[in-house]
Amino acid sequence: MAQLETYPPGGRRVVRPATVTFCPNCGELVGRGYPDCVICAERIDDLWWADWQVLLESEKIRPGTDEEGGLARKVLSDEVGRHPWTCTDWALWLLRCGRCGGQLGSGDSGCMACAAADQARWAWDYQALPDAMTPNEHALRVAVAGLRAPHRHRGSVVTGWRLALPFLFVGDLPTTAQTQRIRGHVLAGRYAELARQQGFAAMACLPDLPWRAQNNSGAVHREPDAQPDQH
Numbered sequence: 578m579a580q581l582e583t584y585p586p587g588g589r590r591v592v593r594p595a596t597v598t599f600c601p602n603c604g605e606l607v608g609r610g611y612p613d614c615v616i617c618a619e620r621i622d623d624l625w626w627a628d629w630q631v632l633l634e635s636e637k638i639r640p641g642t643d644e645e646g647g648l649a650r651k652v653l654s655d656e657v658g659r660h661p662w663t664c665t666d667w668a669l670w671l672l673r674c675g676r677c678g679g680q681l682g683s684g685d686s687g688c689m690a691c692a693a694a695d696q697a698r699w700a701w702d703y704q705a706l707p708d709a710m711t712p713n714e715h716a717l718r719v720a721v722a723g724l725r726a727p728h729r730h731r732g733s734v735v736t737g738w739r740l741a742l743p744f745l746f747v748g749d750l751p752t753t754a755q756t757q758r759i760r761g762h763v764l765a766g767r768y769a770e771l772a773r774q775q776g777f778a779a780m781a782c783l784p785d786l787p788w789r790a791q792n793n794s795g796a797v798h799r800e801p802d803a804q805p806d807q808h
């Protein structure tokens with residue numbers, strides 16, 4: 578079987594920021610407002626759009642045309658690994674589900690067509706990890722897909738993705754132990770405390786006893802210059 582360009586990487590055309598910053602629109606760390614905040618959405622989706630744009634140009638198709646919809650359907654029907662995973666996601670985002678009318682793969686939680694479309698995309702990851710896709714890219718993809726379809730997931734899981742996305746975006750990845758600790762804090766209703774932390778390690782290291790504010794000013798302590806954990 579000819580190996581033309583199987584599993585072309587996705588999301589690597591845009592240089593990602595080295596550190597987390599605050600979004601000038603929603604005021605949260607960039608990514609945390611995804612996808613409702615336009616700036617957070619633009620910054621994150623840029624990784625996906627860059628790949629889709631290259632595909633459009635190679636096919637000589639203009640965005641917003643019927644031809645683009647046709648290309649999206651072709652991408653989803655092509656064999657797994659033919660296109661970057663980002664293009665598969667973008668194709669899903671462009672198309673409407675014929676059964677529930679929602680965004681394909683992100684529609685009604687009970688829609689079987691959406692469930693099938695969503696499930697099909699993950700074959701890429703299982704076959705491409707860890708080279709053509711890094712664990713960080715996989716986690717980023719999972720978080721973005723989940724945040725685009727929050728009604729299809731448990732609230733605590735969605736909250737975990739929201740907390741994680743700014744740090745995933747800059748290339749960080751939590752350990753399994755950190756993920757479990759953070760999940761426990763989310764289930765304990767400590768989102769506000771978690772949202773003030775500057776990385777997975779800090780979120781995981783919240784003291785077990787709830788931190789009590791010395792005053793009730795409501796001021797949020799921000800450390801925009803703090804470095805996320807590198808690995």
Ligand SMILES: [Zn+2]
Pocket residue numbers: 600601602603604605606607608609610611614615616617618
């Ligand atoms: Zn934002």
Ligand SMILES: [Zn+2]
Pocket residue numbers: 674675676677678679681682684685688689690691692
């Ligand atoms: Zn559907």
